[in-house]
Amino acid sequence: MFKKQFYFGISFLLLVSFISQAAIIDTVTTYSAVMKKNIKAVVITPDNYSSAKELPVVYLLHGYSDNYAGWLKKAPGFEKAVDIHNMIIVCPDGGFSSWYWDSPVDPSYQYETYVSKELVAFVDQKYKTIKNRKGRGITGLSMGGHGALYLAMKHQDVFGAGGSMSGGLDIRSYPNNWDMAKRIGKYSEQPQVWEQNTVAGLLHLLTPNSLALIIDCGVDDFFFKVNENLHAQLLYRGIPHDYITRPGAHSWPYWANAVQYQLLYMSSFFQKESK
Template sequence: MKKIMLLLALIITNCIQASKTHSITVYSASMGKIIPVLVIVPDKTTIKSNYPVIYILHGYSGNPQRTLSQDIPSLVQRADTDQVIFVLPDGGFNSWYVNSPVNKSIQYETFISKELPSYTEAHFPTKKGPKNCCLLGWSMGGFGTLTIGSQHPETFGILGSMCGVIDFRDYVKEYDIDKVLGNDGFVWEQYLVRSRITALETSGQRILLDCGTEDPLAQQNRQFHDLLVQHKILHDYMEHPGNHNAAYWSKAALLQLDFFKRFFDGK
């Protein structure tokens, strides 16, 4: 009897943590190169046959493997509990998820907004439409979430930024932004998050902003929150004690995932 009970316990445990992590590569025609991507899919024996999708953009110098080991280590389990597919593209060391005007091998807006979703929908059991698709990121990935997502409401229905870079001009040399956008200040202005306000006024997207109170980017996020209020753009803004590190956004991500689940459930 004890052996039977132990076997049942092992079976139950395996079912609970049965989501599958696929390490794949996706060819980007816009960049002419292959991009590594991790895709976490719920267990196929669960009730649903198609799932909402959450695309996750890592921060500067990050990668999908680090996301699973340090930034949001609970993602694999959350795929099953939340019944969603997570897609984690490798955004490079310092791509800033832009379509670079100076480097044709950096065209990540096109990849994230068009090429990757097309591939995901063709190869995985996804639900279609923006109401079933979210974009989530932190730091550089938060910047990418807001700049890409705001331009593509036809793809992403909800945007979640944690500790996001809103204005990169103080960090141009430190974080290699000049290598991606060049040295023309006028060009930089076109890539700032605030330049997306007009698009957000009519996008109808759900927007979540979260930042630690001790984060050097906290003031930027507060100012962007104020700008959204000024333009009467609906959003949720949160602050919690914490700094610009994985200890903060690993917890903040769980709150955003809870919000996404309610969004998918129509609540």
């Protein structure tokens, strides 16, 4: 009986210690020279940030029609992961319907350059970060899942790990949806542009283990088929990756769960790269 009480006491103290940790949430204003405007982002640092050395960073992207505050408002509590994994999380604003491209037709939508260059430079200047790909990961949901893999594949010198939750990973299947034609032209008129701007068309940029990859999609999600197809193509090409499917639809309850797996995967990648 004494041993059980003792162990319970230790567990309780550890629990209290864990609960006492509190992520530090800042909303920052960044300037995009390429778009000539100010853009907000959320930066979440661990409770021990003031005494920490250089920390890894995960860039967490929002979905279509959302903004930089979406993750905090709709998945409250996820930010505690910065204390669990001793990392920084950055939630950029990706515009209403950017798909995180540099739009060839709309100069006000240059979010590939903003996230992969301007924002990364800002975060590395203002925060104690690991300033290379070994300490950077990027993931997101839906439009942001596409954006995260798109940016990770195109900028493997910047990001060492890429993830996706319920991502629209083959935009060619949805030529009339989500304002994509406003950003890159109509698929019927510019098919080559769509080929160059879909994750499914960028697999030639990958070599085995050049990029750590984790992909997650619920079996009830309308993007499930394109995720299954991408998984099959990665297997065919011999590209290692983690692939998760489970019951769930295109919804916040699914993403609030999925993000924990994504951040655990990123943390494992950072720890491996630090050795």
